[in-house]
Amino acid sequence: TYPTEVQVASIPRIIAGRDTALQCFTGSGKTLAYLLPLLLLHRRREMKNACKKKYPRRKGRRFGVQGCGAVGCVVAPTRELCMQITHQAEQIGGLACVQQLIGGANIRRQKEGIRAKGDRLALVVGTPGRLYDHLTKHFLKLPQTGMVVLDEADELISDSPRNNYKLHLSQLVAKIRRQRANRPRGLAGGNVNSGRIQIVLVSASLSPSVLHTAHLSLGMERLVKTIDHVSRSSGLPSRFNASTESERKGDQSASQIMKNHQGDGERLQEEEGFAVMPALAPSVKHFVVFVEKRHRIDMARRIIFALQSKRVLLFLNKDQTVKDCVFKIQRSTIKMTWLEATMPKSQRKEHMNHFRQGKVKALAVTDVMARGLDVLDCDTVINVEPPRDVLNYIHRAGRTGRLGRPGTVVSIFDEKERVVHKKLRRSLSHIEIPEVRVVNGNKQ
Structure with a gap:
């Protein structure tokens, strides 16, 4: 089995701990592009824990510090997508200990699942509302979580009046960031320093307005769109060709990207929301x-x-x-x-x-x-x-x-x-x- 073009382009950047906006047509292997780096982070943490004395669990409210071993948190807008991501993560093998937290399911059983997995928990997958409920009620704590992945990011953080996820999402990321910054001394986790969290956006359609919103509400520092070579060869505007731009200019902050394309947001809003997006499979x-x-x-x-x-x-x-x-x-x-x-x-x-x-x-x-x-x-x-x-x-x-x-x-x-x-x-x-x-x- 060989990696797809989008995986080859994005996995090294994600492993390096850099904020990434991953855009490519659906069915191109974007899910594995972030699950494989999470598997590597989990294995690194296991090796580090094996070389030193395991840090004792501290007693917290009601259930203590539960789920503190999770290296990543994947947020998706629908229950079906969460179940699909969980299934793929469990098939990998190294991420067998995955907790799924979705709305509509029994919250008490979810708490029991978190408690049973404890420090063995490798990954948390859920919808924004249910994840936020578990964190605010102290049923779940993620002090070692160094990466937050937003699957279908355009649906999660869009400015549409139909969007019910945006508020929960910003509060969710802020709470994980605080828990990471205040984690007990000696508790290792993730691939980043202090309270910083790596943000990965994944979608088939990421407009400049979505990137700007992510920069303002989630605190993303560096953004690069990773686009499959098939999409780049489809006669699309050069402003979407992230690989070419990154080679010429290097990494750019979200504010720099918005400054370079300050007219894009207005153009994307014209014609009642219709805009060119490079995300259609050529087959x-x-x-x-x-x-x-x-x-x-x-x-x-x-x-x-x-x-x-x-x-x-x-x-x-x-x-x-x-x-x-x-x-x-x-x-x-x-x-x-x-x-x-x-x-x-x-x-x-x-x-x-x-x-x-x-x-x-x-x-x-x-x-x-x-x-x-x-x-x-x-x-x-x-x-x-x-x-x-x-x-x-x-x-x-x-x-x-x-x-x-x-x-x-x-x-x-x-x-x-x-x-x-x-x-x-x-x-x-x-x-x-x-x-x-x-x-x-x-x-x-």
Whole structure:
């Protein structure tokens, strides 16, 4: 097994303890790009503890200093993404002792899990709200945590009014930083000095405004975008070519990057949020279909038959339309299921496993539910309802074409939405999105 280009470019920088903003198209191996350095930090700490007398655990409030051995904390916006990261970390082997802290799960069982693992805990993965609850209630302490990873960082720290994570996230990082600065003398941890924490941003779409917000609210000092060579060769603006810029100018602070691109933030906000983002896999083909609004779901069904897809993800904008889509498509011979925010955790996990194992052919989801989902066999994405902006389109399209596999993205637009379609086409001018017709289940 060989590392991907994005892993080769980013792992040495992360191991060196430098703040990093990692951007590349989905399915390029970004998760392993930060899990492998965390594994190395964990092994270094184990070797250091083996060479000297183990520091005795100090009694704290109620449960004492629990989880003080964790070298890293990974924050993700959704429960499904947290479970996926936890599964990958446990598969590595060296990070077998991982604690998952997500909302909707039994908090008492999570406390018992933290207490049972104790100093053996290597990594904490969770959602911002639940992590903050455990830290403020002193159920979890992370004095040795030297790295905080924000997976899907654009969703976590964006300035969008829909963002509910930003406040918890800044308080979470500040609390970990205080615990690290006040850790007992002789308690080693991480790869950085004193109370400083290494911040790693990971996403398929990182705009200058997101980087600026991270600099102001999280205290990031050095930022470099690491972009896969395939993205750089796709006719994208040179300002996104981080490798070339870093070779010419060296490391830059976030404020310097914002100064150099001070006009980018305004340009990214124009055209109702549509902007060019270099994060689309080159192995994916894109198409668009125009139909009347009332025929959207029927068109999606015909597209599934026309492409003869193995796994299909259908994206809609609201939970209610997700249920309507499932009800109408299930009346045909297509087996499908769905995910929604109000589902119990066990039911969501069951539906997701059915889709991964091939028991159902199609899965209907909303944008939030599908953030970071990794299904290697998914070869088709259908946007039954158009995305809100280009960032949503990028993350939807990233569910297919994983690790260089071929994939197809079909977007269904109403005739009245041609203006929205033109804005999207203008933002994604570096890729070809032809218009197709589907007649009697056959693509033309």
